[in-house]
Amino acid sequence: MFCPECKTMMISSGGQLKCRKCGYIRKIEAADQMKTQKMRTENEITIVDDEDDKIKTMPTIQIKCPKCENNLAIWWLRQLRAADESEVRFFRCTECNHTWRQYD
Template identity: 55%
Template sequence: MMFCPECKGMLVPVGGKLKCRKCGYIEEATADKSVLKRTEKRDEKEIVIIEDAEQMATLPTIAVRCPECGHDIAEWWLRQLRSADESEVRFFRCVKCRHTWREYD
């Protein structure tokens, strides 16, 4: 980054020159100074399509026993269901049988 020699503000590129936003100081942009690099080519990123959204793991997991099947791993999340001065409700979903239950504090 380049800084203004007068007020120490940051110089930004404007029309091939460097200009201070604070005091208006203008300096010629030279090749030896590092300024923004303009490229015309855009690198394309690979797009991954997920066929089954249910298979995608997006929630954190915890070791807790499912009351339905007894499996000991479940996904969990929090929701504020009651008024703001009351605690949140913790939901669990078994990763094996997909049974969902809640726990209050």
């Protein structure tokens, strides 16, 4: 609940809502009660496995695969080391699915 006078968030104390900034006070009413959100259980969550579709939408680059010598691969970046170090570039061949990495 926010203070109607200064628009600061009010705190509850002793059955009242108090504004820390301007000192406005009023009693807590039934409409002011906190609303709780129902937690989802694992049975309610549906996991969609779209790995094949994800590969189709990832960026590609012309680079030679070290395993089959195909000239097309998908690529992505991951931060594997400290934040102040460069990212690691991963490649996956579109033909043989061989994955390799390249450090900068």
